[in-house]
Amino acid sequence: MGKPRKPGVDRRSFLTGAATGAAAALLAKQTPAAAQTGPAEPSVQANDRGRPASDFMVDIFKSLDMEYMFSMCASSFMGIHESVLNYAGNKSPQSITCTHEEISVAMANGYAKIEGKPVLVCAHATVGAQHATMALYDAWADRVPIYLVLGNTNDAVDRQGEVFWLHSAQDPCALLRDFTKWDDNPASLTHFAESAVRAYKIAMTPPMGPVAIVVDEEMQHEATPPGARVPTLNVPTPPAADSGAIAEIAKLLVAAENPVILASRAARTPAGLGLMVDLAEALQAGVVDSRRRLNFPTRHPLNGGSLGQADVVLALEGGDIANVARQARQRNAKVVSITAQHLFQRSNYQDFQRYAEVDMSVAADAEASLPALIEEIRRLTTDPRREAFRQRGAHVAEANKRALEQARVDASHGWDASPVSTARLSMELWAHLKDEDWSYVTGWVNWPLRLWDFTQYHQYIGRAGAEGVGYHAPASIGAALANKKHGRISLSIQPDGDLMVAPGALWTAAKYQVPILIVMQNNRAYHQEVMWFQRAALMRKRSLERTQDGFGLGDPNIDFAKLAASMGVGSSGPISDPKDLSAAIRRGIDVVKRGEPYLIDVVTQPR
Numbered sequence: 001m002g003k004p005r006k007p008g009v010d011r012r013s014f015l016t017g018a019a020t021g022a023a024a025a026l027l028a029k030q031t032p033a034a035a036q037t038g039p040a041e042p043s044v045q046a047n048d049r050g051r052p053a054s055d056f057m058v059d060i061f062k063s064l065d066m067e068y069m070f071s072m073c074a075s076s077f078m079g080i081h082e083s084v085l086n087y088a089g090n091k092s093p094q095s096i097t098c099t100h101e102e103i104s105v106a107m108a109n110g111y112a113k114i115e116g117k118p119v120l121v122c123a124h125a126t127v128g129a130q131h132a133t134m135a136l137y138d139a140w141a142d143r144v145p146i147y148l149v150l151g152n153t154n155d156a157v158d159r160q161g162e163v164f165w166l167h168s169a170q171d172p173c174a175l176l177r178d179f180t181k182w183d184d185n186p187a188s189l190t191h192f193a194e195s196a197v198r199a200y201k202i203a204m205t206p207p208m209g210p211v212a213i214v215v216d217e218e219m220q221h222e223a224t225p226p227g228a229r230v231p232t233l234n235v236p237t238p239p240a241a242d243s244g245a246i247a248e249i250a251k252l253l254v255a256a257e258n259p260v261i262l263a264s265r266a267a268r269t270p271a272g273l274g275l276m277v278d279l280a281e282a283l284q285a286g287v288v289d290s291r292r293r294l295n296f297p298t299r300h301p302l303n304g305g306s307l308g309q310a311d312v313v314l315a316l317e318g319g320d321i322a323n324v325a326r327q328a329r330q331r332n333a334k335v336v337s338i339t340a341q342h343l344f345q346r347s348n349y350q351d352f353q354r355y356a357e358v359d360m361s362v363a364a365d366a367e368a369s370l371p372a373l374i375e376e377i378r379r380l381t382t383d384p385r386r387e388a389f390r391q392r393g394a395h396v397a398e399a400n401k402r403a404l405e406q407a408r409v410d411a412s413h414g415w416d417a418s419p420v421s422t423a424r425l426s427m428e429l430w431a432h433l434k435d436e437d438w439s440y441v442t443g444w445v446n447w448p449l450r451l452w453d454f455t456q457y458h459q460y461i462g463r464a465g466a467e468g469v470g471y472h473a474p475a476s477i478g479a480a481l482a483n484k485k486h487g488r489i490s491l492s493i494q495p496d497g498d499l500m501v502a503p504g505a506l507w508t509a510a511k512y513q514v515p516i517l518i519v520m521q522n523n524r525a526y527h528q529e530v531m532w533f534q535r536a537a538l539m540r541k542r543s544l545e546r547t548q549d550g551f552g553l554g555d556p557n558i559d560f561a562k563l564a565a566s567m568g569v570g571s572s573g574p575i576s577d578p579k580d581l582s583a584a585i586r587r588g589i590d591v592v593k594r595g596e597p598y599l600i601d602v603v604t605q606p607r
């Protein structure tokens, strides 16, 4: 026996019956005549049974300061979607239509890395979640908070036909559990309210990560019970290293002759970048930034340092530090690791990397641990040590200067080549961007990080955490949407293979006037895999002739300018002659400054 029907819309008549009363009149006014007769057309009965629960759900999302709702629309969360549009007036959150759930999540990823907080992402619990998975895994591996709400018809008696069964799961989050921090499938509205707030709290507690809440489709249409209240959010202070650990690390670092700081996701916020500078300057130690975020300004004199010569390595939210630790052991150097990764881990996916045999392992958030560490280092630094630090810092600065000069020389090779060298492309872009407020939101191309002057946190947000192809385009557009209200010019150097995964992201950029300059790195191949193929074939002493057959994206060449134009994004190209770049970039920046996206198709050297 099914549970008693809840008050709200009678969904049997919603799907099959005739519209009645005021709702019928409204529908007749709004629906074209042809659309009123088909069997699949839903009809309505007026719901005069009180305030829909989904309005209350939207109040919760508002309390969590959700600026946007990214989604491909679906009936299972229609209650929420309708409330966002009609109850919230499509503001906070604003509905942003995405043409694939992978786009919704990747956009949320880029947004979160700029804004430092999640947006609401809604999807069907089955087919939508299935589409969303790779992007979710990218976010999981990258420690990015994603807030996913999955519509599901939990109660079998509420499933009104074949499609409802196809779109329902007994445990929708089973699919995602290996790469989400937490999930729930609330059984009541009060339960939903607590879980919705709890989910936000968990997503935002380092190590940050994706969370998922299932929302019963029927529950959204129930009446909100009197007295329902939105729970207060309290995000915990991030876990910092204890004072004993801080004292020990500071002592080791101050005594070291050649300490090096290794950072992967050390800076979580703009303040974190400032703390990294304070730490490096207090020690006059070099910083090796593996750039999963902008952990250190690229032209700071202490940007650099040699891990191979360090006597103490301080790894802050380091990625793969097992090798560093192994080599350090061989020369009796010490490795200290501070990371929140030890505080939460799942078993199945292997993003935790090889076991690192470090000398001291601190389970804490690096950024939160830095203020006390810097203070203790300053306290322990005597005048003679300060002088030794100064000399060491001067050496790092000298090496840093030489590295920049070398990068400039390296970049000049093939300057006039056609297709365009990616170094030339980077420098042409820099010439136009350097005096603007810019944000390099994505790209494989490493030249900007070697050549440009990155000083602010938002100027670089790393790559796809799990290196999933299909991240760059939507994540960069999500980041650019976040950058919009700050008046920044977002730039992506967009690989061609990546854009082909989810080109519909361009339409979203056009529809919502996302100001982003998308410059194609159109090498007409899946070049990363070309390189692996070359390696395999050469190892076997076999032919490279069929490279294009297996890994090419040319013949036919993809016309990315037309692709963009077809979706309302202004564009130029294809450009193969580097002399044509400057004018196109100028044109593009002018369009972006007007608040719109622009794509320049540049045919480039492979990387």
Ligand SMILES: Cc1ncc(C[n+]2csc(CCOP(=O)(O)OP(=O)(O)O)c2C)c(N)n1
Binding pocket: 134, 444, 467, 468, 469, 470, 495, 496, 497, 498, 499, 523, 525, 526, 527, 528, 529, 606, 607
């Ligand atoms: C979802 C997914 N499928 C396949 C791969 C394997 N892969 C890694 S790089 C790459 C090529 C990407 O091509 P493109 O985006 O054009 O960049 P390029 O390597 O040419 O610079 C592929 C297919 C992957 N990382 N992710």
